[in-house]
Amino acid sequence: MKYNFDEIVDRRNTDSYKWDSCEQGVLPMWVADMDFRTAPCIVEALQKRVAHGIFGYTKVPESYYDSVVNWFKNRHGWNNLQKEWILYTSGVVPAISVVIKAFTQPGDQVIVQTPVYNCFFSSIRNNGCEIVENKLLYKDQTYTMDFEDLERKVANPKAKLLLLCNPHNPAGRVWTREELIRLGDICIRHDVLVVSDEIHCEFVNPGYKYVPFASISEEMQHHSITCNAPSKAFNTAGLQIANIISDNPDYRQKIDRAININEVCDVNPFGVIALQAAYTDEGAEWLRQLNDYLCSNYNYLKNYFEQEIPQFPVIKLEGTYLAWVDCSVVLAKRTNGSSLSHCGLDAPHLSIEDYLLKHQQVLVNDGSMYGDDHFIRINLACPRQRLEEGMKRIVEGLKELS
Template sequence: MDYNFDEIVPRRGTRSYKWDSAADADVLPMWVADMDFRTLPAIVETLQRRVAHGIFGYTKVPDAYYEAIVNWFSARHGWTMNREWIIYTIGVVPAVSAIIKAMTQPGDQVIVQTPVYNCFFSSIRNNGCEIVSSPLVRKDDTYAVDFDDLEAKASSPKAKVFLLCNPHNPAGRVWTPEELRRMGDICIRHGVFIISDEIHCELIQPGYAYTPFASLGGEYVKHSSVCISPSKAFNIAGLQIANIVTADEEIRKKIDRAINVNEVCDVNPFGVEALIAAYSEEGSEWLKQLNAYIAGNYRYMQAFCKEHLPEFPLIKLEGTYLAWMDCSALGMKSEELEEELVGKAKLWLNAGTMYGAEGEGFMRWNLACPRKNVEEGLNRFLRFVNGRRS
């Protein structure tokens, strides 16, 4: 079956956080990370059947739920997990927060690799911990890990957790097995627990391959928890479903306790049904076509920028659907640029500083939308740039 990702699905007026947050209805939103594509038809059909039942009480998560997760990651990513390792919860951010609570005490340090997903910062602060940045190093059109700096930060007696983003948002990196091992070796050597946020794991560009951190096995799986969800890839974030995968039984008990303390232990029936439908053969084919379409959007953006915006280099996109553009040529602060683009160009992008000080001068673009919207967004940006050039 062929899926139509060119379809324009009107979202304004649907209480969409992405589309209905701007006061001006003419603003084109290419900011927050949800997609403008309809989800997998099998998910819609499953939810329609569930709605038709008409009763939405407390949900018992069935065996089919665990089987879907285990079978999906085994077949698709070569990662064999035990169903006992899985703890369900309402989202990856609550999952990360609960693991931090389980593995730290207030005042402990949590290491992140900036620029990085902004909710990492709030999850760390909300647990009374100190944010320690080990910044990624820009190398031409990509980023690399500063292993010496990570070693130095991990060696602190106060460092208890390394919060990894795999694939990395917003830098677009899909970490290789070798990079993951080196990061893991540093953390294990210094007794630092690894939390790997892998919510973007299905959104991979051609020529790259996602490696689940825990699939490295051995000591790596013993010293880590992996957070996964179908929400980003299948555009079902509002259904609030995610999973924590932890092999060590004692650590898993601590995390389960933290999930309950944080009151994020009950999931809704729609999230459960949607996950089972997503992790299927049809879901795999839908993702194949989705990733090909997003890759086409990225190639279009590359060609457009090369021709019209050569002074605005793009960081190479390996994973996620989020393009990271260097806008320092404008000589504006990222937050100022975000505000002016909304007000003058009717284009909403994310300011790079949302992801840490290392994001200054950058803007993040959401390419998970019909090609027509990508074209329109880039033309609005070009008109804005040309206005400042003249």
């Protein structure tokens, strides 16, 4: 079956956080959800469940765990994954928060590789821990890990966890096996636990391969906790379900305790049904076609930028649907003291995001959220027609700024 990702679905007035947080006329290209309907196999499974009409407390069935195990074994080569290793909770952010609670004391350090998904920062702070940055190295429109810096950071006895984002939002990297092994070796040597957020694992452009961190070796598996969910890939974030996976029964006991302390132990029937419908052959085929579509959207965006405003490089996107655009040229102008008053970015705190919203009615995410205000992040998971409109607005705004 051929799925139609060109279809324009009106999301206004559906209580969509992405759409209904913006005024009429604004084109939202910010928060990471997609403007596509989810896979028909998921919609059908949910419709059947809705028709039953009773939505009491949910008991997660054995078949749910089978779905997770089979999917990660067959699709991603995590061959020894066991059902008993899987704990569920209401989202990947709650999962990360729970893991931080389980393995740290207030005052401990948690390492993040910046720029990175903003909720990592809040989860660390909310648990009373200190954020330690192991900044990614940016060169030739891509990012690599700074292993020497990481060696120094993990050597601090207060460092307890490293939050890995695999694939990485917003750096767009799908980490290679070699990079993951090097990172894992460093963390294991210093007894720092790797917490791997793999929510973006299904979005991989041709030529790259997602490697579940824990699948690399038994040693990596023992020294890591994996957090994953079908929600990003299948556009079901509102259904709220995610997994926390560990092969270590003592770790699982600690995590289970923290899940209960944070009171995120209840999930809803729709999340459970949706995951099982998603992790099927039909779901996989839908994903294959979606990835093709997203890849061509990325190529369109990149070419458009290169032709119109080459002074704003778009980083190489190996995975995710979030384009990360280098706007250093604008910031350099401000730092040099040139007047930007003609374009309205002279106010010290007016960000590029603010400017594009005010002058072009398009909402993107400012890089400052992720730890680098030289960038903006653009969500390109939308029908091509919408992307084209968004590109016009963004490029027009950035031209004004540069």
